[in-house]
Amino acid sequence: MSTTNNAEIFAKAEQICHNKGVKLTAKRKNVLGVLLDSSKPLSAYEIVDIYRTTHNESLAPMSVYRMLDILSELAFVHKLSSENKYLACSHITCTHEHQVPQFLICKSCGKVAEKGIQTSVIEALKESINQADFQLLNSQIELQCLCNDCANPSEKG
Structure with a gap:
């Protein structure tokens, strides 16, 4: 994630939801928070497990999928189809027009980078x-x- 803290992201998400007439319920916000705090994409079942641990509350996987669908429609979350996992959008607080995302997925450690694709490439x-x-x-x-x-493990350290 960027240097933006979760409070700024939640404030922007609340504003976007208000403008679109959608509620950012406490549970949706908490699910978004789980993804924001994760260093890697998570499956719905991983979100359920982390949510149970961090919020002392159980969520049904189907509820998490519905929340992820809503968060995806709002462009707060992206689904990686190849991995069947989700990650928080790295551009929630940006004021620019969002480009089509491309995701660079490390097959070794699972790290993901989100980059915008130029309109000319998509066209x-x-x-x-x-x-x-x-x-x-x-x-x-x-x-x-x-x-x-x-790719270069010997260069670490």
Whole structure:
């Protein structure tokens, strides 16, 4: 995550929810907090376990999935389809227009970096897809990588 603290993120999330007429309930906020505090993407079941430990309250996995759907629609959370895991958006507090995300996923340690894709790249992909007589359903890109720490372990320390 960035240097932005959770209080700033929650304040911005509350503002966005208010503007969209959606409630950021305590449980949704807590689920978002679990993802914000995690150094790696989490499955819904991992969120359930962490939530139970940190909030002394059980949540049903289906409830967590519904909350994640809402948080995803609000662009507070992203789903990594290749991993079936979720992570907090790294741009919740940004004021700029969000680009289509690409996720660089380290296959060794699980670290994920979120980067925006330039509009021209997405347009070129759409054109290529249209020429193949297909229609793009999701422009999010997930790239399997090695982070520099895993690629060069001898350079640590």
